[in-house]
Amino acid sequence: MAKTTKAKAGAKKKLPLRDAALKATQALAGKAVGKKSRKRSAVPLPALLPATGAKVKAKPPKAVRQAEARHLAPLDLQPVGDAAVLDRLWQTVESRRAAGDVANSHSARLIARGTPKVAQKLGEEAVECVIEATQGNRAETILESADLLYHLVVVWVDAGIRPDEVWAELRRREGISGIVEKASRPKGIVRAARTTKLP
Numbered sequence: 001m002a003k004t005t006k007a008k009a010g011a012k013k014k015l016p017l018r019d020a021a022l023k024a025t026q027a028l029a030g031k032a033v034g035k036k037s038r039k040r041s042a043v044p045l046p047a048l049l050p051a052t053g054a055k056v057k058a059k060p061p062k063a064v065r066q067a068e069a070r071h072l073a074p075l076d077l078q079p080v081g082d083a084a085v086l087d088r089l090w091q092t093v094e095s096r097r098a099a100g101d102v103a104n105s106h107s108a109r110l111i112a113r114g115t116p117k118v119a120q121k122l123g124e125e126a127v128e129c130v131i132e133a134t135q136g137n138r139a140e141t142i143l144e145s146a147d148l149l150y151h152l153v154v155v156w157v158d159a160g161i162r163p164d165e166v167w168a169e170l171r172r173r174e175g176i177s178g179i180v181e182k183a184s185r186p187k188g189i190v191r192a193a194r195t196t197k198l199p
């Protein structure tokens, strides 16, 4: 063991000057183009530095690829319903509110309990929908979505909002990329002043 160490030390000493200089250059180059420093340094590296064998990843990480596949997969849409059902639901709930028959109408009973209760129910249904969606339970997510939309309609009726007003806002947003819209929002301190979120 000791012999080997000595032999190594000897070999180091005997290293010709040119080889030693080359080694030092390579060591420096390795530091300069190593993963960490390449990320942090904005200073361009000299073009003549020797390659260090750092691999360029051709594929994005697995989680990103899976998310992309989920979003890009075509939806299996069968035309069995239409959005007009929400307009009809609103009409029904509004008529229940106006009639105020709390003995026979769930909507009338819920609205009679006051705005905080109406809003709370929407929150509960949203959380249930989130849980099912997070767990990948497709059928349950559909059921919870229907509950969520019903309770959203009750919120609109309670607040005196007509579906048309929401559709108009959705129409206004058509063709505006969410990313572009987000980028156009005020930034920094202005944004912090307008929101309860941490900047």
Ligand SMILES: N=c1c2ncn([C@@H]3O[C@H](COP(=O)(O)OP(=O)(O)OP(=O)(O)O)[C@@H](O)[C@H]3O)c2ncn1[C@@H]1O[C@H](COP(=O)(O)O)[C@@H](O)[C@H]1O
Binding pocket: 089, 092, 093, 096, 104, 105, 106, 107, 108, 110, 146, 147, 150
């Ligand atoms: N889409 C719905 C709908 N979805 C869910 N629900 C009811 O919402 C209630 C949710 O039950 P929860 O136990 O979560 O809530 P909760 O009974 O208020 O209990 P708490 O949280 O207060 O303790 C159930 O009674 C469901 O039947 C609905 N009730 C009515 N509709 C639609 O509204 C129309 C009018 O209904 P009524 O107002 O009952 O005539 C109906 O024809 C339907 O089209």
